Amino acid sequence: MSKFVLTPRVCHSTIRILEDVVNKQVALDKAYSYQFQNMELTSQEHADITQVVGSIIRKLNLYLTILEITSDKLIENQASLFVVWSILNDLATPSHIQHTEQQVSEFKSRIDSLTTNVVLQDGCPDWLDTLGHEQLAEQWPAERAALSLPPKRYIRVNTLKGDQATLKNQLQAEGITAIDVPSVANVLEITSNSSLFKSTAFQNGLFEQQDPGSVLILNALDVKPGHKVIDACAGAGGKSLGLASHMKRKGRLLAMDIEQHKLDTLKVRAKRASADNIETRLITSSKTIKRLKLSTDRLLLDVPCSGLGVLKRNPDAKWHRDMSVTLPDLLALQADILTRYTKMLKVGGEVVYATCSILPCENQDQIDKFLAENQNFELLTSETISPANTGFDGFYWAKLRRITE
Numbered sequence: 001m002s003k004f005v006l007t008p009r010v011c012h013s014t015i016r017i018l019e020d021v022v023n024k025q026v027a028l029d030k031a032y033s034y035q036f037q038n039m040e041l042t043s044q045e046h047a048d049i050t051q052v053v054g055s056i057i058r059k060l061n062l063y064l065t066i067l068e069i070t071s072d073k074l075i076e077n078q079a080s081l082f083v084v085w086s087i088l089n090d091l092a093t094p095s096h097i098q099h100t101e102q103q104v105s106e107f108k109s110r111i112d113s114l115t116t117n118v119v120l121q122d123g124c125p126d127w128l129d130t131l132g133h134e135q136l137a138e139q140w141p142a143e144r145a146a147l148s149l150p151p152k153r154y155i156r157v158n159t160l161k162g163d164q165a166t167l168k169n170q171l172q173a174e175g176i177t178a179i180d181v182p183s184v185a186n187v188l189e190i191t192s193n194s195s196l197f198k199s200t201a202f203q204n205g206l207f208e209q210q211d212p213g214s215v216l217i218l219n220a221l222d223v224k225p226g227h228k229v230i231d232a233c234a235g236a237g238g239k240s241l242g243l244a245s246h247m248k249r250k251g252r253l254l255a256m257d258i259e260q261h262k263l264d265t266l267k268v269r270a271k272r273a274s275a276d277n278i279e280t281r282l283i284t285s286s287k288t289i290k291r292l293k294l295s296t297d298r299l300l301l302d303v304p305c306s307g308l309g310v311l312k313r314n315p316d317a318k319w320h321r322d323m324s325v326t327l328p329d330l331l332a333l334q335a336d337i338l339t340r341y342t343k344m345l346k347v348g349g350e351v352v353y354a355t356c357s358i359l360p361c362e363n364q365d366q367i368d369k370f371l372a373e374n375q376n377f378e379l380l381t382s383e384t385i386s387p388a389n390t391g392f393d394g395f396y397w398a399k400l401r402r403i404t405e
């Protein structure tokens with residue numbers, strides 16, 4: 001961090017992205033693409049901007065408290081924002097940012113006065129802290145702290161096209177350095193700032209960006225070549241592509257979702273990955289599901305959820321809405337999907353229910369309720385992937401078997 005240079009270009013881009021995300025409620029990934037689409041950036045500049053934006057959004061409430069402003073005043077206080085950013089990151093404030101020594105010492109004393117406020121230091125909004133304590137009790141402070149850290153970059157090797165060691169060498173030849181993730185096969189952690197998506201290896205479909213926790217979920221389904229598999233909430237196919245690589249092009253993988261544009265993206269990704277056995281199908285009504293009754297060996301239900309396990313990657317979600325308000329509707333949707341979609345399983349077939357949340361109400365509580373009401377299913381195994389314990393994003397999965405019709 002000590003070599004970091006907060007250039008005028010980095011400051012300018014940062015403030016525009018913050019304005020979009022914080023005051024216009026634009027999703028962070030969209031705000032990045034709006035800002036970057038017409039800019040010629042080096043991969044270092046790209047990395048620097050995402051680092052500064054990410055560090056501010058992860059702890060937005062801390063910055064606003066130090067600056068004694070509300071979020072709508074960020075633009076007019078941008079010089080002070082970068083002064084505070086420099087202090088918090090142990091850097092001298094660059095000369096292109098207007099500031100005085102007196103300002104710097106005032107900010108330093110405010111920062112000192114806030115060091116014991118751990119909730120603020122973790123960039124946690126009050127609604128989330130309340131929900132976290134209710135749901136996770138004494139485990140919450142460790143998870144809250146882990147969720148405030150910068151995310152690492154991971155990729156999953158596309159084993160349809162090559163192996164982990166070969167990919168590592170291919171990346172190295174393109175100036176991208178990567179290390180193995182000892183606990184998860186076929187996943188690499190990227191340790192350089194290089195732009196991944198411009199690489200030849202990516203364009204040739206040799207890997208996809210994916211958190212190890214997400215790979216653990218698709219591994220849990222234990223699909224085999226020749227199986228009939230349904231990924232019923234496939235989205236843009238993050239997990240479908242991994243499942244397809246386990247199937248080695250044998251058997252059928254039906255990727256379904258209620259949003260066609262996500263399935264369209266999935267098709268593009270599947271083509272790049274040479275995942276030839278994926279078929280997509282839009283869910284237009286409950287009939288789409290009913291028609292597939294008793295049809296599949298394996299079922300993945302990667303249900304819509306609060307996303308509170310992946311706040312490292314999507315820190316803007318903390319400021320966009322109070323999730324505790326929308327949570328009851330989500331819980332009802334998850335329970336409905338679990339009840340109706342599991343009817344697609346053959347007797348003896350297995351389902352993995354998964355979320356990118358660490359809240360028990362979206363996870364084990366849903367499974368307990370389902371099992372109490374559906375005695376034709378048994379629980380095989382389940383796991384909460386804790387950001388605090390693993391350093392990965394936070395997830396939950398439970399694997400159930402259908403015993404009788």
Ligand SMILES: C[S@@+](CC[C@H](N)C(=O)[O-])C[C@H]1O[C@@H](n2cnc3c(N)ncnc32)[C@H](O)[C@@H]1O
Pocket residue numbers: 232233234235236237238239240256257258259262283302303304305337
């Ligand atoms: C957690 S995301 C899936 C992410 C995806 N599996 C992946 O790994 O990239 C949940 C998905 O469920 C979809 N969805 C929402 N309601 C649904 C429903 N009733 N049936 C099926 N999919 C639904 C959403 O459009 C979203 O793409």
